[in-house]
Amino acid sequence: MPKIPTEFHSFETDEEFKTCCDCGCELLDSAQMYMVQKSFSKDECLMEFALCQNCKEKLDEQISGQSKEAIYDFLFDHAEMVEPPEDYSYDDAMEQIEECLTCGKEREKCDGYTYSGLFVGTHLVPGPMPMMICDNCQETMAENMSDHTKGVKDKFYSENFPGPPSEVDLPTSKPVFF
Numbered sequence: 230m231p232k233i234p235t236e237f238h239s240f241e242t243d244e245e246f247k248t249c250c251d252c253g254c255e256l257l258d259s260a261q262m263y264m265v266q267k268s269f270s271k272d273e274c275l276m277e278f279a280l281c282q283n284c285k286e287k288l289d290e291q292i293s294g295q296s297k298e299a300i301y302d303f304l305f306d307h308a309e310m311v312e313p314p315e316d317y318s319y320d321d322a323m324e325q326i327e328e329c330l331t332c333g334k335e336r337e338k339c340d341g342y343t344y345s346g347l348f349v350g351t352h353l354v355p356g357p358m359p360m361m362i363c364d365n366c367q368e369t370m371a372e373n374m375s376d377h378t379k380g381v382k383d384k385f386y387s388e389n390f391p392g393p394p395s396e397v398d399l400p401t402s403k404p405v406f407f
């Protein structure tokens with residue numbers, strides 16, 4: 230059994246995410262794909278969650294086509310989507326979150342950043358994810374989003390993440406990947 234890289238463990242429990250943040254379904258023993266996303270300001274983890282495919286699809290359905298296109302256009306215009314090599318390893322995969330997908334800025338030089346990965350059980354799913362986006366690029370993407378999409382995202386975040394710890398400043402833009 231492969232192990233989930235520690236970068237994708239829950240900061241809160243120091244272990245793998247075990248359930249979907251939205252519906253609470255089991256993730257590790259399931260064949261269902263899920264996404265783990267974490268946002269940081271410097272070294273401080275501001276937000277983290279695991280979201281199952283069902284819940285992700287429900288959210289995607291609510292996002293307007295226009296915003297989706299804006300996001301994907303942005304990603305494809307700025308990102309190199311690489312095919313995973315045959316001897317694809319977790320180490321290769323984790324290299325992908327060392328630089329911003331769209332501007333190439335190194336993670337350690339970023340003030341804020343968000344990274345995401347897709348998993349099935351404890352298997353990392355190869356592909357464009359895992360990916361990391363710096364806060365500057367996130368802001369650019371947010372500008373291309375419709376108010377409707379922003380509303381969907383805000384609702385999701387406020388329902389699942391009530392009230393940030395008072396001592397941290399929330400990033401000006403919410404992470405873009407559900």
Ligand SMILES: [Zn+2]
Nearest residue numbers: 249252281284
């Ligand atoms: Zn779910």
Ligand SMILES: [Zn+2]
Nearest residue numbers: 329332363366
């Ligand atoms: Zn960037």
